[in-house]
Amino acid sequence: MRLGELVTAGVLAVLSIYMMWKSTELDIGYISGEGPGGGAWPFWLSAIMLICTVMIFYKGVRRLSPPSQSDEPVLDAEGRKMLLQVFGGIFVFVALVGIFSMYVAMGMFLFYYLWFLGRHTLRLSLTLTVVTPVIFFFFFEALMRITLPKGMEFMEPIYNYLNTIIY
Amino acid sequence: MEILALLTSGLLEALEPLNLLLIVIGVTLGLFIGAMPGLGSVNGVAILLPITFLVPPASAIIFLAAIYYGAMYGGAISSITLGIPGASTAVATTFDGRPLAMKGRASLALVTAAIASFVGGTVSIILFTAFAPMLASVALSFGNPEIFALMLLAFATFVGLGGDDIPKTILSICLGLVFAAVGFDEISGEPRLVFFGIPGFLHGINFLVLAIGVYGIGEMLWTIDTTRGKITTTEAKMSVKGVFADAKEGITQGWRGTSIGSFLGFFVGILPAAGATPGSLMSYGVAKLTSRDPGSYGKGNPDGVAAPEAANNSASTGSMLPMLTLGIPGSPTTAILLGGMVIWGLTPGPRLFTDEPAFVWGLIGSFYVSNFFALVINLSFIPLFIWMLRMPFTILAPMIFVLSIVGGYAATNDMHDVWLMIAFGLGAFFLRKFDYPLAPAVLAIVLGPIAEPTLRQSLLLSSGDPSIFFTRPIAGPITVIAIILILLPLFGMIRDRVRRREKPAT
Amino acid sequence: MSITKRTFIALAGATALTATFANSAAAFEPTKPIDFVIMAGAGGGADQIARFIQSVAEKKKLTVRPLVPNNKGGGSGAEALIALKGASDPDHTILVTLNSFFTTPLRQENLGIDVTTFTPVAMMGVDPFVLWVHKDSGITDFDQWVAKVKEGGYVMGGTGKGQEDSLVITWLEQNFDLDIKYIPYKGGGAVAKDLAGQQIMASVNNPAETKGFYASGDVVPLLAFSDERMPAFPDVPTVKELGKDFSYYNQRAVVGAPGMSDDAAKYYQDLFQTIYDTEEWQGYMESESLSPLWMNPEEQKEYWNTQIENHKELLAKMGE
Numbered sequence: 004m005r006l007g008e009l010v011t012a013g014v015l016a017v018l019s020i021y022m023m024w025k026s027t028e029l030d031i032g033y034i035s036g037e038g039p040g041g042g043a044w045p046f047w048l049s050a051i052m053l054i055c056t057v058m059i060f061y062k063g064v065r066r067l068s069p070p071s072q073s074d075e076p077v078l079d080a081e082g083r084k085m086l087l088q089v090f091g092g093i094f095v096f097v098a099l100v101g102i103f104s105m106y107v108a109m110g111m112f113l114f115y116y117l118w119f120l121g122r123h124t125l126r127l128s129l130t131l132t133v134v135t136p137v138i139f140f141f142f143f144e145a146l147m148r149i150t151l152p153k154g155m156e157f158m159e160p161i162y163n164y165l166n167t168i169i170y
Numbered sequence: 171m172e173i174l175a176l177l178t179s180g181l182l183e184a185l186e187p188l189n190l191l192l193i194v195i196g197v198t199l200g201l202f203i204g205a206m207p208g209l210g211s212v213n214g215v216a217i218l219l220p221i222t223f224l225v226p227p228a229s230a231i232i233f234l235a236a237i238y239y240g241a242m243y244g245g246a247i248s249s250i251t252l253g254i255p256g257a258s259t260a261v262a263t264t265f266d267g268r269p270l271a272m273k274g275r276a277s278l279a280l281v282t283a284a285i286a287s288f289v290g291g292t293v294s295i296i297l298f299t300a301f302a303p304m305l306a307s308v309a310l311s312f313g314n315p316e317i318f319a320l321m322l323l324a325f326a327t328f329v330g331l332g333g334d335d336i337p338k339t340i341l342s343i344c345l346g347l348v349f350a351a352v353g354f355d356e357i358s359g360e361p362r363l364v365f366f367g368i369p370g371f372l373h374g375i376n377f378l379v380l381a382i383g384v385y386g387i388g389e390m391l392w393t394i395d396t397t398r399g400k401i402t403t404t405e406a407k408m409s410v411k412g413v414f415a416d417a418k419e420g421i422t423q424g425w426r427g428t429s430i431g432s433f434l435g436f437f438v439g440i441l442p443a444a445g446a447t448p449g450s451l452m453s454y455g456v457a458k459l460t461s462r463d464p465g466s467y468g469k470g471n472p473d474g475v476a477a478p479e480a481a482n483n484s485a486s487t488g489s490m491l492p493m494l495t496l497g498i499p500g501s502p503t504t505a506i507l508l509g510g511m512v513i514w515g516l517t518p519g520p521r522l523f524t525d526e527p528a529f530v531w532g533l534i535g536s537f538y539v540s541n542f543f544a545l546v547i548n549l550s551f552i553p554l555f556i557w558m559l560r561m562p563f564t565i566l567a568p569m570i571f572v573l574s575i576v577g578g579y580a581a582t583n584d585m586h587d588v589w590l591m592i593a594f595g596l597g598a599f600f601l602r603k604f605d606y607p608l609a610p611a612v613l614a615i616v617l618g619p620i621a622e623p624t625l626r627q628s629l630l631l632s633s634g635d636p637s638i639f640f641t642r643p644i645a646g647p648i649t650v651i652a653i654i655l656i657l658l659p660l661f662g663m664i665r666d667r668v669r670r671r672e673k674p675a676t
Numbered sequence: 677m678s679i680t681k682r683t684f685i686a687l688a689g690a691t692a693l694t695a696t697f698a699n700s701a702a703a704f705e706p707t708k709p710i711d712f713v714i715m716a717g718a719g720g721g722a723d724q725i726a727r728f729i730q731s732v733a734e735k736k737k738l739t740v741r742p743l744v745p746n747n748k749g750g751g752s753g754a755e756a757l758i759a760l761k762g763a764s765d766p767d768h769t770i771l772v773t774l775n776s777f778f779t780t781p782l783r784q785e786n787l788g789i790d791v792t793t794f795t796p797v798a799m800m801g802v803d804p805f806v807l808w809v810h811k812d813s814g815i816t817d818f819d820q821w822v823a824k825v826k827e828g829g830y831v832m833g834g835t836g837k838g839q840e841d842s843l844v845i846t847w848l849e850q851n852f853d854l855d856i857k858y859i860p861y862k863g864g865g866a867v868a869k870d871l872a873g874q875q876i877m878a879s880v881n882n883p884a885e886t887k888g889f890y891a892s893g894d895v896v897p898l899l900a901f902s903d904e905r906m907p908a909f910p911d912v913p914t915v916k917e918l919g920k921d922f923s924y925y926n927q928r929a930v931v932g933a934p935g936m937s938d939d940a941a942k943y944y945q946d947l948f949q950t951i952y953d954t955e956e957w958q959g960y961m962e963s964e965s966l967s968p969l970w971m972n973p974e975e976q977k978e979y980w981n982t983q984i985e986n987h988k989e990l991l992a993k994m995g996e
């Protein structure tokens with residue numbers, strides 16, 4: 004955990020420096036007669052962040068914070084597997100939205116999670132896989148008039164057909 | 171007396187069969203819209219606006235107000251059951267609502283939230299009825315320095331909220347404030363902090379993207395990791411007897427928070443720039459500060475659910491006040507309602523009360539009726555939400571992920587924000603592992619977009635002289651109180667440290 | 677490979693099918709919800725107009741697929757322009773604009789947006805600017821106002837720097853030799869509220885934004901930036917009457933995405949012509965003090981070019 008604590012502080016420090024640098028695109032000083040410039044707010048707050056990361060790092064080195072005193076690994080083998088399976092699944096889900104549309108991608112994710120990760124029966128998995136997107140479709144498209152992504156062009160005829168039903 | 175006569179006619183109008191039906195439908199619909207993470211009263215009201223052409227204007231606004239009310243109640247549901255604040259107004263509800271749910275007391279949290287909402291709503295409607303025109307001038311006297319002072323106060327009430335690790339808490343606050351500045355600087359008219367030149371950052375980082383990322387994805391990953399996915403989230407139980415027992419417990423433990431929230435929420439809510447979110451946050455903070463047992467907050471104290479819930483309902487009625495009397499919306503939802511009134515040919519503004527009494531009092535009457543129905547309908551749906559919570563975790567978890575992704579998209583209609591949201595989720599998962607408190611970041615991203623412009627507009631007004639925050643009659647006292655509140659815990663810390671040093675010496 | 681009768685028929689059928697598709701494409705009809713992008717956040721003037729238009733279309737059942745409002749106000753409208761430029765389906769993407777349609781691409785050149793590539797649809801009207809003061813200031817005409825400003829320390833509010841309000845106020849400063857402290861706000865509604873609460877001394881709001889306060893007598897109009905006196909304020913002189921050749925309006929126009937097909941453009945032009953002619957829209961223009969400025973698509977393109985030149989000049993004068 005101690006190494007993780009130090010690495011996290013380091014990553015946050017890099018983020019702070021990046022945001023400080025990005026803020027300098029606008030005036031970061033105090034313009035006389037006008038108050039702070041457009042970049043001042045994010046710049047100085049990022050600077051405070053940077054100071055905080057230094058303090059966190061120092062406490063980590065001196066083993067003053069609880070995570071740096073712990074010898075547990077940040078992620079054990081099972082944790083890594085979980086992260087890969089669950090977060091990986093979410094990541095693929097979002098990637099598929101652009102290709103197969105939100106509704107189809109949603110179904111694929113549900114099936115993956117329920118059947119493969121959750122080890123539910125095929126019947127239950129399939130039912131939820133089909134029913135959920137259908138409910139979402141009618142709730143969002145027909146009732147709420149919110150259009151969710153429809154994927155690439157080859158999906159278009161399907162949705163154009165569905166549109167003739169709901170409108 | 172005249173007010174009472176007008177109110178009676180308003181109530182009678184709200185109780186007409188068509189209007190009553192619209193209220194029941196509106197509240198139910200609003201409840202579900204509010205309970206969906208990512209969708210809030212704004213969506214409900216905006217989307218249903220054109221449909222209201224089918225009914226007369228008075229019925230139309232009654233319908234929309236019912237949706238608004240329902241959504242305000244509904245926001246608490248996802249905060250408590252899923253741990254995801256569905257709207258910024260419900261952030262503070264997660265602080266104690268979620269721990270209660272994890273302890274198996276989800277029904278207590280839901281019932282307390284419903285009752286507190288009802289009380290908050292009722293108190294604010296009474297204040298509204300009695301003092302509307304007078305309060306309008308109070309709202310006008312709040313300029314930028316006053317609003318900034320108020321934001322400072324909101325932060326001050328939250329200083330004690332973070333974890334024990336001070337650098338991590340400060341870092342979290344600053345991160346939220348910097349994220350709030352992303353996008354576009356209205357004052358210099360320049361794009362700002364457009365990370366890596368990605369155009370998706372031009373519209374800034376929406377509060378919901380961070381909140382759903384942190385709570386819907388990060389927190390879920392953390393739960394799966396720590397429990398190895400072997401649990402059902404809660405052992406929530408519910409019976410008919412339970413509702414009354416919970417109601418009793420909620421009232422005895424939450425009355426203090428409810429009363430604080432009802433009044434504070436209303437007064438913050440009527441200020442056009444502030445609205446319901448700072449109102450609910452401040453009420454939570456004040457309830458905690460003035461409590462005899464502040465340590466129990468954040469661990470599942472019903473008072474911590476009651477205070478923000480009473481406040482956000484109270485404030486949403488309050489934010490109707492500047493809309494009706496000044497034509498100035500206090501929240502995005504009231505902005506859309508305002509548009510609706512223009513569509514129906516009404517001119518919101520100082521003359522609305524005298525020119526269109528039937529409309530105004532019909533609306534106020536509908537507040538009373540909607541509020542009552544919202545309570546009844548909400549309570550009757552609680553068993554359904556409890557049932558959902560008792561689903562096996564391997565069914566609930568993917569559903570929450572799906573809701574999060576869809577909600578993240580619906581918030582801004584941009585896939586960029588969905589990617590950003592899952593990145594925040596992954597980041598939050600690791601930060602959570604290293605004890606970084608993330609609630610301060612979520613609060614900061616809500617308050618930052620109000621605090622920064624008002625700070626700079628005030629300084630422009632004073633030619634860069636910061637004494638403007640101390641010399642104005644309303645801003646001055648608020649600023650002083652806020653600064654004292656911020657410094658108090660610091661003094662406490664220094665005192666503790668001095669004592670600790672003295673001890674080994676003696 | 678042998679061509680059987682069956683494949684031949686299938687092939688013929690497919691050709692026929694494409695032919696019908698081509699035919700139906702000639703008379704464009706939307707097949708999916710129309711992405712109705714708004715160049716401003718929820719609640720502003722442009723948003724109100726967009727939602728009004730949407731309601732009229734809905735009420736009269738003018739479209740077979742709904743117009744779905746989509747607020748993209750980020751970066752002073754840059755977000756909306758980018759969304760239109762990169763629209764995956766230009767035939768179903770339209771935009772409600774204001775003057776940031778001209779100023780944002782000029783001020784943020786790195787966006788690489790050329791608005792002349794957009795498809796003209798309809799000019800729904802223009803929103804004139806008016807100079808307002810609070811009634812307690814005691815000022816009743818423009819000369820008194822100029823005298824008051826010259827005393828120094830005068831504070832005005834308006835929308836963000838480089839946007840409409842700041843251009844008008846800069847023009848006032850330069851043409852009447854004034855020195856005004858300018859405070860940028862997020863939107864016109866907030867400016868109007870702070871004028872009514874006397875947090876600022878004057879503003880150049882559109883009439884729709886100050887309507888309620890004008891009706892109650894809290895704010896007083898001094899000068900109109902329209903070409904002719906406005907019917908709603910017959911006693912308020914125009915800038916032209918002061919002998920300066922200047923007028924300034926916020927455009928309330930609908931444009932289509934670049935690359936929209938001609939058939940689709942024709943469809944939307946007809947649709948918005950129908951909306952424009954409705955009683956509802958005409959009534960709305962009157963109650964919100966919009967001026968009519970109907971133009972055909974070619975005239976709109978022409979108008980864009982002159983506006984781009986005008987705004988280049990105004991921005992240059994501002995030193996931006």
